Structures are given as C-alpha cells and as structure tokens.
Amino acid sequence: MLRVLTAPLLFVALLVQSIRLALGQIWANKMRSTLTTVGIVIGVASVTSVIAALTGLRAKVLKDFETLGTNKIFIVPHWPREGKFRHFNWRQIRFRPKQFEGLLERCPSIEDYTLMTDRGQTVYHGVHSIDGARVNGINPSWHRIENRSVVAGRPFTLMDEENGWQVCLITPDVRDELRLDRDCIGRRIVIDRRSFQIVGVVEGRVKGGMFGDMGSSKEVFIPFETAWRLWDPWIYAMASCRKPELSKEAQAELRFFLRQSRRLGPGDPDTFRLEVIEEYLKTFNKMAMAITAVAGGVVGISLLVGGVGIMNIMLVSVSERTREIGLRKAVGAKPSAILLQFLVESVVLCLFGGLLGTLAGQGMTSLIAKIPNASLDMAYIPLWAIGLSFGFAGSVGVFFGMFPAIKAARLDPIEALRHE
C-alpha cells in the first residue's frame, strides 16, 4: 500500500533530479551540446519556417478570397454527356431569365443574386477603341454582391433594368484607354454599333492578388435586360449567401430550386453547376499539404541525422560516466532509475536543440517575410508548429537516447566502478 503511494513521489523526485542533472551536464559541455544538436536545430528550423511560409501564403490567399467574397456562388449551365441530355444542344441547356424568377423567395439562405452576361467586345469612343473589353450585363443587385464602389456618377437602378436603357458603367482603365476625361459622365461610347451613355465609373478588380489579375480590368457594365434584348446572350448567375457558413444550405436550396424551374425529372442529372470560391481554397489546401509532405520528408531526414548525432554523444556520455553509473548503482539506483536519467538527458538535449531550432526558424521566417513580391509578408510560425517541433525533437530524444540509456542501465556495477 505504502509503495503504491510513494512510487509516483519517487518517480517525480527522480525525474526532477534527472532534469537538473541533464541541464548541468549540458551546461558543463556547452560547446559539445550545441554542436551535437545542430542536426535537430536544422530540422526544427526548416520545419518551422516552411510551415510559417505556408501559413503566410494561406493567410494571403484567404485575404484575397475575402476581397473576392467567400460567400459567392456562381451558377453556370452544364451539359451532362449522358441520359437524354446527350442529344440536346447548347441552346436547350442554357439558362433563361425566367428560370430564376422567385429564387429569393424559395432560397432563404440566398441574400441576393444577379443574372450576368459576359462577352468580349470591341468598344469605341471616337477614334479610340479597346479590343476584347469585357462587356457584362448585370442586374442592379450586382452592386450589393460585388463590393466595388462607384467612384463617379451613379450605380444602376431598377429604372435602367426595367426600361432596358442603353446606359453603361465603365472602369477607370476603360476611361483612360478611350482617352475620356476624368469627368466622363454623360459621354457616349459605342458597343456593337450601338451607343451607350456612361452613367458611372466603377472601380476596377482587385489587382496583384495571388492569382494575378483575375481577368481583364477593362470592363464595361450594361443593364442585364439591355444585353438580353440586344444579343440574346449566354447567361449565368452570381448569388451571395447570407453568411459564409450557410454556403452548403444555400447550394442545396439553389439546386432544388433550379431542378424544379428547369423541369428536371427525378433521375435526370443536373444541367447546371454551382461553383464556390471555397472549392479553389480546397485546391490550395491540397497543394499546401503536398508541399508540407515534401518538406516533412526533408525534415525527417535531418532529424534522423540529428538523432544519430544525439545517440553518438549519449554513448560517449555513458562511457565517460561509467564510474558515476557504478556508484549510483552501488548506492541503490535501480536500472530503471539509470535508464530514466540518461533518457531524460537525451530528451533535454533534443528539446534544447528544438529551442535553438525554433529561434532559428523565427529568424528565417522574418527573412522570408521580407522577400519582395513573394506574397509571404504574412508568414508567421503558428503555435501548433512550435508544439509539433518540440514534440518531434522530444521523440527523437526518446528514440535515439533509448539505446545508450539501456546500455547504461545494464552496466554491471562492479565493472563500472573498476572502469578507469
């Protein structure tokens, strides 16, 4: 009974003693200890800085997506190459505006949606022209979904929409390239031989993100109704859900709604696709994991090399201190106590390496963050990576310290005391 009570106490006392001894040993052999841990230091420094870089990259990507809007859902037509749709043509697959009527009432998770058209066209103003400008037809609700401010003039209204007026919004790049004045409201430009009055200037897309321009910054917006009447174009829709967390519900509601409005039978495949920005995020995460795996391999090798170094120095330490081991055994240290002492020493040595490695990793991270145009300015070492590094370093200590520690624990006390 007493042994049951005192055993944990004994273990703690031995552990504390072992840790103090280990620290003393490392302090007494400062140079040797530092050199021994170089492998561990390199391993930990590289793993922490790679993780820091990826974390920074991820934060950057997330920030880019935030400006694009993570709660956006794109609804595009899709032509299934199976079932009865195999013999359809694109004209039958494409969307029609009336298929979206009543969407907001039927899909409570959707905050807003806009129908859109997207054509590359030539835009003229006098002698100046832009080839391949993006001419988008949009509903007025577009302004609530896209957070792009109107820097001059006014946004679209229901009046523009319902009357199908030939009005347009342009981006500053279009204005500049067509040599229009800064105050260009009320001027007219020509698209497809038709004249459109400029009612406003809307800011361009976010530039310099992870994915470059995300398309042209030369954009002209016209009311959707106008585009529909003029060109009978290919259309798609962009919707926003009330909260990013509601994305899944919103997609389910949209799918149900569209299957009904497009009169799909129970066994028919979807003739549309819902695309969410998060999908791209998943792709990025996969890529990041692949990089982490490769870096993990490199780190594994350096930790292995480091571990062998630790084992080597621990063997030296055991043979140097053979007499001490003999004496400890003579005064009653059980083999397990000796094992613990040397295991703790190797673990402490590795954790010391882990500490140096984390500091070196922090230094490297600060350097990485300063690389211009590498999108790594947000790099930092997350707390879990520090925990992981110490965990790995400690495991290396246990794994590679085990053999020398067992060797010490098995020493014969008489032989050990006779050792010179």
Place this chain on the structure above:
Amino acid sequence: MLICLKNVTRVYKVGVERIHALAGINLEVEPNEYVAVMGASGSGKSTLMNILGCLDRCSGGTYELNGRDTTRLSSGGLAHVRNTQIGFVFQSFELLPRLNALKNVELPLIYAGGTTWLARRTRAKEKLERVGLAGRIRHRPNQLSGGEKQRVAIARALSNNPSILLADEPTGNLDSHTSRDIMMLFDELHRQGQTIVMVTHEEDVARHAERILHMRDGKIISDEHTGDRRLTPEDMEVDDA
C-alpha cells in the same frame, strides 16, 4: 544473525578457464560486529566484499541478509537491498564531482524515495554533522581534502541507516595521520552500534576490528576474535613512531 553465508562459491570464466574466486565460504556475522577481512591480492577478499554488498551474485551456495535469501533477487531487488541495508565506503571515495557534499549524501535517499525534499536535507545534514563536517556541506569534492572526502563518503554510506557498513580499503588513499582520524570515526560508529565489515591489507587498520578474517585462494583460512581491544589515540601515537 545479520549475515549468513553457506558454502558460497563464485566462479569467473576467463576464456575457457574457470577461476574460483570464492571456493566455499561459510561465514556468520552478528549485529554490531566489527570485522576486518585480510589477505593478499587475488585471495578473494574483494569478491567476498562484492557478494556481501549485493553488487555481485554467488555462483553457488546461499547468502542470507537479515534472514532473507538474496540469491534469488532480481537486479532491481538487489538495488533495493543495497539502498536500504548496505552502506559502501570505497578506497577512492567515489563522490560525484559536480554535486556538493550535501547532495552527495542525499543521493541514496533520492533513490530510496518516499521522503520529502526537506526530510532528505535534514537527514543528510545530520549525517554530515555526525562525521564532523557540519561546516563544509556546501563544498564540492574538489574543494575538500582526502580525509574530508572520505568523511562525506561515510556520511553517504550512513544516510539510509544501513544494517552493514562495508568499507573497501577505506584508508588506502589517505596519509597515516588522516587514516588514524578515519579509523577513529569507524571506532566511534561501532561504539554506537554500527556493524562494520572492512577489507584491508594493513595490519594497523585491521587491529581496530574485533574479529579478523584471513583469506587465501578463495577460502577463509583463519577467523580470530581479538575481543574488544580498540586502540586509544595514545596507542596510535606509539604505533606511528
């Protein structure tokens, strides 16, 4: 009966040769005896010491310590016996160089477990006072003289209140003056009831004991009780001269 050896043998194998370091030892030691083991080198006295101290196992025969058979104990069990029943004093002191006197004396108490930090410290201080080193508890071995080192070693051996104090040539590395002080300390401990078994090849040292065993070729060839004839310091002065 404190120690009871029955027909103990110890055989070493060196290559194909078998060396009988102990060839049938029968020995009984009562509590509070003061025994000196003498003999030429190779006579088996160190092997006997190792067996008595549970550092080594006998090849044949039985060794009972305090009525308990030790021959079947595991290495952990032997460590426990060494920790609680036996105190070692070595010729070359064997103090750990990086620990001060107090920490060295605390060492067996740490491995014994079940004591608090304060209890260990108090006990270690008490033992150091007993060997006359109350003023030097914070000194490290390299700051102590040979005699002082051996006193620390004796305090360490006494820290767990062992049944037997085993001393292997305790004065072998000391000058005659210091040797005399150490032997007086042993006499003092014996007077207080400590059982002592000591290996020595010096007649002067052996003469402090009440019982002298002579060994040759792994056997005890003589076992003489010299009675209670501890030497007074005045006798030692004469001896030195």
